Amino acid sequence: MQRELVEKISLTQLFILVSAFLFGSAIVVGIGGEAKQDSWIAVIVACLLSIIPVWFYTFLLSRIPEKNLFEIMEIVLGKVISKVFILLYILYFFYVSARVLRDFGELIVGDMLVNTPIEVISITFMLFVAYILYLGLEVLGRFSEIYAPYLMGSIFAIGILLLFSRELHVKNVMPILPEGIGPVIGTVFPELITFPFGELVAFMMILPYASKVRYAGKTTIFALIVSGLILAYSSFVQIATLGPEAKLRSKFPLLTATGEISLWDFIERVDLIIIFVVMFGILVKVSIFFYGGLKGLELVFNRPYRAFIYPMAMIIAFMSIIISKNFAEHISEGISMVPWIIHFPFQFGIPLLLFPFVLWKAKVLKSEGKKR
Template identity: 35%
Template sequence: MGKEKISYFQFFCLIVLFEIGSAVMFSTAAKAKQDAWYVILIAMVLGILLFWMYMLIRLAFPKLPLTGYVQLVFGKFLGRLIGFAYVIYFLYITTRLLRDFEELLMNTVYEENTIFSIGVTMIVTLIYANLKGIEVFSRTTELGLFFILSSVLIIIALLFAGGNIQMENLQPMLENGWKPVLKEVFPGTLTVTFGELIVFAMLMPHVRDKKLIKTGITAVLVSGLSLALITAITISVITPSVRLRATFPILTAVSYINIGFIQRIETIVIIILVILVFIKLSIFFFCAVKGTADLFKIKEPNSLVFPIGVIVLLSSIMIAPNYNMHLQEGLSYVPYYLHIPFQIIIPVIIFIVVLIKKRKKTKQEGR
């Protein structure tokens, strides 16, 4: 695992597809109504600053993953505890993403299937992808990015051609001022949409230093602008109120397309969503396995893939009794009690420690 390398373009593709990931499935910042796309743009700017901090920390520890350098910053005992907490965090997010995937398919194309059967299919695929390694997986994202972006552009063109886009649905702008917009930015949109990039602190040792920051920030910018555009298009098609109520708003928007024989293309969108969720799911799963192997000095990480996969599968079923409670937990509790500590508080502490150590080193060299 440690010898695998990711090219800059593959790193770019991973981030863009990861960011769009599950965010495009749901009604991101729906309470901001027609201003939801503003929320995403503001959160994107803050997300770039957050990711920039993650990358600066990585440059201080170029050969170590997150679970490795927390032990240098906080000491071996506390550092291992924090590293283990990050592994649990990654596993929990993996579990939530798997449940999202299961519910998506159960509510669309596999209504007669059980959560367990859908979950087993996904976990088997996930295990296979993980055994192939991050380098092989990253190569597939190059083709995935081309397919998804071209499909999205075609769908947007069809919505325009069919007269489905009503720009008045985006009016009036800032109807209730900036307060509801800023309220949706933090912690919800920032942490769920952009803060989860903390997981890339486990992958950055696989990428060379030279263009790391430029590539990473460009990818976050592209993904943020893409999400804002998709959100604005969705609102203009189905109205803010329908978007707020819809389980999967993008599917509702696409169902409006009816141009001659071109209709009922929701299946294509479902395929896109499955690919996006799978990529995000795979990254979190890979990093959970990598983190566990790093903390417990396991020389063969692949031996962990199957047992961790079983844990994730069973947890996805038990995580919530129904989908509404699953979503409520993700909106009301996860951002405050998990995302903020793991995405912001701990990284900020690490960043401050890195700056202090760097300043001390500079003073000593000056003497």
């Protein structure tokens, strides 16, 4: 079997990847809208609750060290059964990256490049992703390291610029929790817990490649909390600027909110910052899901994943177009079907199912190791 050199990413890079991954599309499409003016609370709650599954993922990985999710499946379930699950996961990863790509395409075509066909956006974007992944995970890590400060800086700058433009009305956030915690919990399950936080399951393919695996879990959880807070902040800024109704109406609330920035009739039209933030987040998100799927293909077909990159990239670009006929279909699938039918089983179902087997296998391996 022909495998490439094992790549390593540093903990800083892992931290950045996790946060950019979480911002990804979540920061644009406006999450937790159902909780109205309390959606920022919902984001915090969901983020804190997500520590449990993420901790569970890292725990699962730590039982059989230095193996990713698919390799663990192979060890635990045997070659044949594991292949079924791995193929399902590959489909899941590719489907989600196609969805994320579609989010981005809709944003660009709907708001910026109105005359450009969405196919062109998808294909060029995937070419870029394919090129990065062809060079390897390390390149993705370093790439993110370079751009992360701009990402964080822009997100904070937006809030501050809005504040100085006198567009941040804290009264829009009032009243806090007028109907109790009910609506908040309603958005946390299943929406927020699966998107964006539960999608961290894709990092089960990345974590074993962190340079200091022992700290990888802690880094991920730390990144989760930090980006959860930043997402809540962004949600807060959106509500305070637009009000809960307009935020719900807007396709890309953060973009709409940024449009309100106007300082001294001079700093205006800074929406482009948002497009940059989004592009970077989406890039990381698509790349990581894509990488997860590719790693699966590598395992199943016993060939280095680089052989699959370009054809698969084009398939994802194609999928991103055909998964839905129009924007309404795209969004309603994302709200009513994807969380229950797709996210839940892959994010929580299968890992939980795997759990007893992993524990048992880890014990066996340990005793075997001792015998030797």
